[in-house]
Amino acid sequence: MPLTFFCFSLHEDPQEPTIICNMEQLSQPSLQPHHVSDHLLHSDTVPYIEVVLRENQQDDEYFKERVERLESEREERNGVMFKASESLTSTKESLSSVIEGLEGEKDATFVENGNGEWSDVESRMLLEDARLISRLAIEVETRVDRYKEMRRKEKRELESSLISLTEENRDVNNLLRIALLEKEALEKRIKGHDHKRMPLLQFGLQKVGFGFMMGGGNNEQSTENSFAKSDSSECEEEVVSLASTVERIMKNLRLETTQLRRSLEESRSDTERLQCLTEKQAKEIEENKLYIKELEDRERILAQNVEEFLMEIKAAEEEIARWKEACELEVEAGKKEIEERNKVVAALKQELHKTKAALNISNGKLRLKEELAVTAIAAQEAAERSLRLADTRAVELRRQVEELTRQLEEAEKHEHNSHKVRRICWPWQVFKLSSGNIASKSWKCQKDATRNASLNLMN
Structure with a gap:
């Protein structure tokens, strides 16, 4: 029964054994090792x-699966970033249009910043867009505030001018009323003098500040005024003094009113500005x-997470220690297993x-036996050839003997007939013994040749 040997080769790393099986067929069943357990090796390694x-x-x-999931998440993130970039671009364009509408001209700085070199990384591009949008928003806010302040100032100036004009109108109405009252008083004083009414009214209006309305009448009635001055000098002095006093007072009041109004508007603007700042x-x-x-909530959550992480780290360290042990x-x-397997x-x-040595010895013996068998076969063939030769010689001798016996018989008959001898003795047994001796000698020669050939092979 053939025996199969397995030769195992183990690497230095015990976790990755590689098995190399060499099978040899042995011709002698007596060399089988009984202490080797092939089943144990197969059951441990395979x-x-x-x-x-x-x-x-x-x-x-x-x-x-993780790579596919990360690729899908990356594609989704890229889509979201692309949409965010598009929205940021549209927002940038709208803010640029707002700035252009406010200032009346395009802002070249932000346009150039927006059209600068793009980075290769999409997140960096998105970050640059977000920073640009934030700067644009801040610039729009400042310019809108400046525009509002300018409009507010214009509104205040228009309101102040309107108020001043209304007050001047009221003052003019008051002055006209005063002039009319003075005219009526003068008319009552100089009853019967109708030709003096127009010069007095013109004089009062000129003192008030409406002399340009009566510019044409001055040329026509210059002669009449010259006569009126000489007659009513006392009334004129009183009216001039009263009108000049009222005019000075009204001018001072108007100046003070405008100054107070401006200070009030400034204080209002400061108050509004402070109110905006406070808001x-x-x-x-x-x-x-x-x-x-x-931030406090985040800090609390982070503290909880840190505690959980510390607990997880402790558990992981314990688990690592157990796994390490x-x-x-x-x-x-x-x-130990490697040492046992090495043994x-x-x-x-x-x-x-040992088996190879025994196999070599047995192979040598087999080759010797084969050579002996070959020599024996050769000797046997030589013996057979010698036997055949001896047989042929015996046959020839027998034929010769028979021929000689026939000749002897013929001679005996002839002699008997001639001499009439009744008996002649002939050594037949000698011829028989000689033929048997020849056969036995040939067999002995064959045996001697075989023995000599075997002895030569052994030597």
């Missing part, structure tokens, strides 16, 4: 390799409060060397 291969396949599938600061304070609250035990067991391999190698 399932371990299958488990390792299965785990590697599972890891490959897991990593493939902004209040909004910022509220936003900061919300942000602080959000288990791995060390596994390594020690693996080292088994050494024993197998020794047995294999």
Whole structure:
């Protein structure tokens, strides 16, 4: 029965054994080692390799799924970033149009910044767009505030001019009323003098500031005024003094009123500005409060997460320690197993060397036996040839003997007939013994030749 030997070769890494099986057919069943357990080696290594291969396949599938998931997430993120970039671009264009509408000309700085070199990374592009949009928004806010302030100032100036014009109109009406009252008083004083009414009215209007309305009448009635001055000098002095006093007072009041109005408008604008600032600061304070609250919530959540992470780290460290201890035990067991397997391999190698040596010896003996058999066959063939030669010689001798016996018989008959002799003795037994001796001698020669050939081969 043939015996199969397995020769195992183990690497330095005990977790990745590779088995090299060499099968040899041995012709002698007596050289089979009884202390080698091939089943033990197969049961230890093959399932371990299958488990390792299965785990590697599972890891490959897991990593493939993770790569596909990351690629899908990257595609989704790229789509979202592209949409955000488009929205930021539209927002930038709208803000640029708002700035152009406010200023009446295009802002070249932000346009150039927007049309600058793009980065290769999409996140950097999006960040640059967001920064540009934030700067545009700040610029739009400042320019809108400046435009509002300018419109507010124009409105205040228009309102102040309107108020001043209305007050001047009221003052003019008052002056006209005073002039009419003075005219009526003068008319009552100088009753019966109708030709003096127009010069007095003209004089009063000129003192008030409406002399241009009566410019044409001055040329026509210059002669009449010259006569009126001489007659009513006293009334004229009183009217001039009263009108000049009223005019000075009204001018001073108007100046003070305009100054007070301007200071009031400035104080109102300052108050509005301060109110806007206070509102902004209040909004910022509220936003900061919300942000602080959000930061506190985040801090609390982060503290909880840190505690959870610390607990997880402790658990992981304990698990790592357990795994480390288990791995060390596994390594020690693996080292022991490797030592045992190395011993088994050494024993197998020794047995294999012994078996090879015995096999070489048996092969030499077989070759010797084959050579002996070949020589024996050659000797047997030579003996057979010698036997055949002896047989042929015996046949020839027998034929010669028969011929001689026939000749003897004929001679005996002839002699008997001639001499009439009744008996003649002939050595028949001698011829028979000589033929048997020849056969026995030829067989002995064959045996001697075979023995000599075997002795020569042994030597």
